[in-house]
Amino acid sequence: MIPVPAKAGAFYRKEINMKAYVIYEAGGPEKLKLEERPIPEIKPGWSLVKVTGFGLNHSEIFTRQGLSPSVHFPRVLGIECTGTVAASSDPKRLPKGSRVLSFMGEMGRAYDGSYEEYVLLPNDQIYPVKTRLSDAELAAVPETYYTAWGSLQNLKIKADDRVLVRSAASGVGIAAAKLLRGAYPKLRLSGSTRNLNRAGVLKAAGYNAVILDQDGRLQTDQTFDKVLELIGPATLRDTFAHTAEGGIVCSTGELGGVWNIDLEPIQDLPANGYLTSFYSGNVSAEKLGAMLAFIESRGIDVRPDRVFAFDDLPDAHRWLESSAGHGKAVVLTAQKPPLDGSPDKA
Numbered sequence: 001m002i003p004v005p006a007k008a009g010a011f012y013r014k015e016i017n018m019k020a021y022v023i024y025e026a027g028g029p030e031k032l033k034l035e036e037r038p039i040p041e042i043k044p045g046w047s048l049v050k051v052t053g054f055g056l057n058h059s060e061i062f063t064r065q066g067l068s069p070s071v072h073f074p075r076v077l078g079i080e081c082t083g084t085v086a087a088s089s090d091p092k093r094l095p096k097g098s099r100v101l102s103f104m105g106e107m108g109r110a111y112d113g114s115y116e117e118y119v120l121l122p123n124d125q126i127y128p129v130k131t132r133l134s135d136a137e138l139a140a141v142p143e144t145y146y147t148a149w150g151s152l153q154n155l156k157i158k159a160d161d162r163v164l165v166r167s168a169a170s171g172v173g174i175a176a177a178k179l180l181r182g183a184y185p186k187l188r189l190s191g192s193t194r195n196l197n198r199a200g201v202l203k204a205a206g207y208n209a210v211i212l213d214q215d216g217r218l219q220t221d222q223t224f225d226k227v228l229e230l231i232g233p234a235t236l237r238d239t240f241a242h243t244a245e246g247g248i249v250c251s252t253g254e255l256g257g258v259w260n261i262d263l264e265p266i267q268d269l270p271a272n273g274y275l276t277s278f279y280s281g282n283v284s285a286e287k288l289g290a291m292l293a294f295i296e297s298r299g300i301d302v303r304p305d306r307v308f309a310f311d312d313l314p315d316a317h318r319w320l321e322s323s324a325g326h327g328k329a330v331v332l333t334a335q336k337p338p339l340d341g342s343p344d345k346a
């Protein structure tokens, strides 16, 4: 436990308990139950992180809905966080008070995740960071920007490529646009959406052109050299049909809710084309460090699109699922939302 003062009393109770959202059964955002629980104790190889913020991800919606068979309830969800080390089993690498981030590695799935004030994490999954980014900016980065970064590397983007991001308004899609613009200011970058009302948001993020994605079909005759496919198997064949000869498709997302594809490579793949993927679960500290350095040196705007207070987490899930949701939403554990409820830039 966190050190306890000699005299127990109100302060004592406050210091050993924390707030956590626990899910006991699958369902809507109302199934995220806010509770008081004891702050976890550290154990060998694991350290305690005081959570300052965390990003929300589409996979957490799937898990909440009961679509992650390996996740057993009750569970505290949340696959990423930023914070400071509160108690360490490796004080040399992870001194108390140091600023850190963490994501994936079965966090919020096999063991409790970031939807709580303190989270117990394996040391090898805690990454110390030195950055000028604010808490809200840093909270927006780990899972979403790392996924976009890794996918774009696998696409082997070149400055003269014609690039399409399918589901451009998703958190990963907006992150991809910002990273690409930082690297290639003149890149021809298109983004698809099912809702053309998002065109303004997409252009502000860096897209030159916005394409309607209607009933799983891109409403264009254009082809692209590189495609970041975030809807996944549900639209992959249509994506291949819009991929130029020798092009590369990186199928990273599964927003369409379809996990497999019956593929006939000779017929279905683009001529002389390539299909690849990216999995953020394989976190490389080196790759993560390179990405954070790139974000800072290029001044990439990683501010989240929405910031929610911890007490409003179920509303944050509702927003992400709604047609209003786009880009990255983060929850700040110790912050109240803006009084005017505006689309809050951190």
Ligand SMILES: NC(=O)c1ccc[n+]([C@@H]2O[C@H](COP(=O)([O-])OP(=O)(O)OC[C@H]3O[C@@H](n4cnc5c(N)ncnc54)[C@H](OP(=O)(O)O)[C@@H]3O)[C@@H](O)[C@H]2O)c1
Pocket: 056, 057, 058, 059, 143, 144, 147, 167, 168, 169, 170, 171, 172, 173, 192, 193, 194, 195, 198, 213, 230, 231, 252, 253, 254, 255, 256, 257, 278, 279, 280, 281, 320, 325, 326, 327, 328
């Ligand atoms: N491979 C990995 O390691 C990895 C890591 C992170 C994320 N991912 C995946 O990447 C995808 C994006 O994640 P995210 O957290 O950035 O998503 P997100 O922000 O929740 O994406 C929301 C957007 O998805 C689109 N969308 C929602 N339902 C859809 C449907 N049924 N069909 C087509 N489009 C739909 C909507 O765009 P419009 O309304 O504008 O069309 C919506 O704005 C997810 O599938 C996620 O699981 C994979």
